[in-house]
Amino acid sequence: MSDTPHKLRTAIFISGRGSNMKAIVEAARSPDFPASIDLIVSNNPDAEGLKFAKLNNIPTYVVPHGNYETREDFETALLGVLAPYEIELICLAGFMRLLTPLFISAYAGRIINIHPSLLPLYKGTNTHQRALDAGEAYTGCSVHYVIPEMDAGDVILQEKVVIEDNDTADTLATKTLAVEHKLYPAAIRIVADHLSQYTHEETSNAETTAQLKKHPFEKSHGGSHMANAPETKSHGNIKDTEIVNSWMMWVRFTTVMKYSVIIIAAILILMALVWL
Numbered sequence: 001m002s003d004t005p006h007k008l009r010t011a012i013f014i015s016g017r018g019s020n021m022k023a024i025v026e027a028a029r030s031p032d033f034p035a036s037i038d039l040i041v042s043n044n045p046d047a048e049g050l051k052f053a054k055l056n057n058i059p060t061y062v063v064p065h066g067n068y069e070t071r072e073d074f075e076t077a078l079l080g081v082l083a084p085y086e087i088e089l090i091c092l093a094g095f096m097r098l099l100t101p102l103f104i105s106a107y108a109g110r111i112i113n114i115h116p117s118l119l120p121l122y123k124g125t126n127t128h129q130r131a132l133d134a135g136e137a138y139t140g141c142s143v144h145y146v147i148p149e150m151d152a153g154d155v156i157l158q159e160k161v162v163i164e165d166n167d168t169a170d171t172l173a174t175k176t177l178a179v180e181h182k183l184y185p186a187a188i189r190i191v192a193d194h195l196s197q198y199t200h201e202e203t204s205n206a207e208t209t210a211q212l213k214k215h216p217f218e219k220s221h222g223g224s225h226m227a228n229a230p231e232t233k234s235h236g237n238i239k240d241t242e243i244v245n246s247w248m249m250w251v252r253f254t255t256v257m258k259y260s261v262i263i264i265a266a267i268l269i270l271m272a273l274v275w276l
């Protein structure tokens with residue numbers, strides 16, 4: 001039996017600069033870090049952070065949200081990208097898209113986010129300016145679990161940053177970002193601790209990493225892949241795809257029912273008109 005501790009297979013989602021992603025990747029180089037960074041996903045093809053991911057030979061995928069009609073279609077594409085990687089933890093790091101229950105339920109308790117405020121204070125955007133305007137003595141940052149309500153999941157770890165007289169929103173953002181870069185890896189260690197027992201049970205029954213199938217959109221590691229309309233297929237992570245499939249079946253069923261009712265009503269109205 002191997003003594004090597006299990007590392008959580010982790011995907012990082014970014015939309016822009018990706019400095020938190022970089023901090024996590026650097027932390028993951030440490031042999032005792034409990035997560036491996038297996039995938040970087042961005043909704044933005046121009047995200048600055050993608051360059052770092054590619055330079056570091058981490059598989060990257062771009063799923064441009066604008067290519068999808070609905071949030072659910074976008075998230076189904078995301079799930080399709082993740083499935084073959086058997087991802088166990090998702091770290092949102094400056095990922096500026098709200099996720100719906102469709103996606104969140106597929107990775108319940110396994111999606112975390114970093115937010116630049118002392119949650120539950122200042123959810124949403126423009127957090128440092130709002131803290132300044134309110135005359136707060138502190139701003140800060142929080143890593144929290146992601147639930148469908150924005151910035152509302154349980155806080156895993158947070159740290160204060162003192163607001164000084166000459167601070168502006170920009171200086172606070174810079175000071176806070178430096179704190180974020182330490183806070184996020186520390187929070188991942190805590191989450192990994194919580195998940196470790198469950199993960200052991202899961203992996204003892206799962207396929208080995210070597211048996212992982214390649215995603216149909218994957219060309220090479222270290223390159224960037226565009227996923228325009230990937231289907232969700234039954235790859236490694238059966239639980240996720242089952243949830244998506246049942247969801248899609250439900251959506252199709254309700255759509256068919258809706259149109260059937262409309263057609264039957266139209267026929268009845270026509271018959272009534274002819275009769276009269």
Ligand code: GAR
Pocket residue numbers: 014015016017018019020021093094095114115116124125141177180
């Ligand atoms: C970070 O400050 C992060 O806390 C914030 O965006 C920045 C991303 O920077 N996230 C949010 O506001 C999420 N609500 P990065 O791309 O350099 O990591």
